[in-house]
Amino acid sequence: MAQATRMEHDLVGDKEVPADAYYGVHTVRAVENFAITGSTIAQFPDLITALAAVKEAAARANRDLGLLPPDIAEAITDVCEEIRSGGLHEQFVVDPIQGGAGTSTNMNANEVIANRALEILGHPRGFYDVIHPLDHVNLGQSTNDVYPTAVRLALVTSLRRLGDSMEALADTFSAKAAEFSDVLKMGRTQLQDAVPMTLGQEFTTYAVMIEEDRQRLTEAAALESNLGGTAIGTGINGHPRYAALACAHLAEISGVPVRPAGDFIEATQDCGAFVQLSGVLKRVAVKLSKTCNDLRLTSSGPTAGLGEINLPPVQAGSSIMPGKVNPVIPEVVNQIAFEVIGNDLTVTMAAEAGQLQLNAFEPIIAYSLLRPLTHLRAACDTLATRCVPGITANRQHLHDTVHRSVGLVTALTPHIGYTASTALARQALAAGRTIKDLAAEGGLLTTDQLDVILRPQNLTRPFTEPSAVATP
Known part of the structure; x- marks a missing residue:
């Protein structure tokens, strides 16, 4: 069975739109032109919610300025609140990647809001003489802002x-x-x-x-x-006071x-x-x-x-x-x-x-x-x-790794000097012995001194207890 449609018109000409769609002719053309990612802007709910917030702010500002009839402004804001609550997102069907600096996204929003607002006021979708996507929903705006x-x-x-x-x-x-x-x-x-x-x-x-x-x-x-x-x-x-009002809203x-x-x-x-x-x-x-x-x-x-x-x-x-x-x-x-x-x-x-x-x-x-x-x-x-x-x-593996490592020699450097420390490191690597054992055997430091220097808490922070170690 063929899908029911309604006829809409734009500068390119007449175009059939699904009768049950809240979007309109501009959106349909964008869908045809930009089959790029296989996704739609509906998959970015934060963007849809933000669009609705911007349109609601614009409607409120235009109402305050007397540019939008109160009943139309109320219908538009009601739709925007519905969208911000998660409704109608499936109607945002244009591809996120599109030519036109985002015009197709803006048109999609304008049409969905206009047609749902028409429905709220008891009119059929596409009855744009009452609420127009551009003259009313897009009043005082452009895609570029x-x-x-x-x-x-x-x-x-x-x-x-x-x-x-x-x-x-x-x-x-x-x-x-x-x-x-x-x-x-x-x-x-x-x-x-x-x-x-x-x-x-x-x-x-x-x-x-x-x-x-x-x-x-x-x-x-x-x-x-x-x-x-x-x-x-x-x-x-735009009205001179519109920008400040719209941003405040x-x-x-x-x-x-x-x-x-x-x-x-x-x-x-x-x-x-x-x-x-x-x-x-x-x-x-x-x-x-x-x-x-x-x-x-x-x-x-x-x-x-x-x-x-x-x-x-x-x-x-x-x-x-x-x-x-x-x-x-x-x-x-x-x-x-x-x-x-x-x-x-x-x-x-x-x-x-x-x-x-x-x-x-x-x-x-x-x-x-x-x-x-x-x-x-x-x-x-x-x-x-x-x-x-x-x-x-x-834990045990990490402990053993530390005590086998020649990196421990760095802790001894302030006490025995860089040259002696270098020789000790090379000796430890060649012999497969620990720094602590070789330093003690070589008389470079006493066992007690090494115990203080190599105490775990002294190895992981500045060591400021020189009196605890007497350099030979």
Whole structure:
């Protein structure tokens, strides 16, 4: 049976639209033109919610200014609240990657809101003489101020969620650091023995790195809007008070501090804020990936690797090697990091490619930020729930490694000098003996002195007790 349709018209001509669709002719053409990713903007709910918030703020401002009849303004705001509550998202069907600087996304929102508002007022869909997608829903706006404002609002929302996940992950590392606070191990530089530290200190570092990046996310989440700038930032077709009113309403609706841009023409064409945010996300990804590299390396083995820690076994690791378990959680986080790092280049090139008063490539910028933001959050959540809490330490192995390591000689250097320490290290390597035994046998230090110097708590912090050791 043929699908029921209604006829709509645009500048290209007549076009059939599914009768039960809330979207209209502009959306249908965009769906036909941009079959790119196989996904739709509905898969980015933060963006849909942000679009609805922007449209609601615009309707409220236009109502306050007497530009929009109260009944139409109320119907539009009711629809926007419905969308912000999760309704009608399936009607947002355009591809996230599209030509036209986001026009198709804005048109999709305008049509869905208009047709649902018509329905609320008792009119059939497509009856645009009463509520028009552009004359009413898009009043005082253009894609060039609606779309970037919505994208930035969606990013702020996503950033807050990522920040929460990062905080939880940092707390998980901190808890594990406390558990490992008494576990001595060898620190390494360039994969070679360096000096002792505790496993707790190592895990504290991971927590600190994550928390540092969480703070950078907060700094990058400021929302400056060009709403009211319309086409290029000059404010044409807008009321002089509209921009301030719309931003105030948007802040109230979204709960996000929104301030009007200092210069709307600059804000309409400049994508620097997206580049900065992408750089912060890349920083998060790089450090998360480095942390996962460490987890994979220190858990390597179980018998032929470093074997310092054990990651929780979450699934079988091989279809041919029985009993093999792989570090699959750190591996998936690594891959998400690679995606984020690659997307940063996409954002950079798209921002650079803008010309004159508009950047036409904001859709790929939005796609390259919103998608990896979701993935990064999932990565943090997965690491925090499926990996870090179950990590255990091979305490005896770590203890033995420290006491066999020639790296201990560094602790003796202030007492016997660099030259003697170098000779002692070479002798220990050649003989397969410990630094402590050879230093005592050679009369370089007494056993009591060595016990003080090599006491675990003195090996992992500044040692400021010179009176405890008398240099021969």
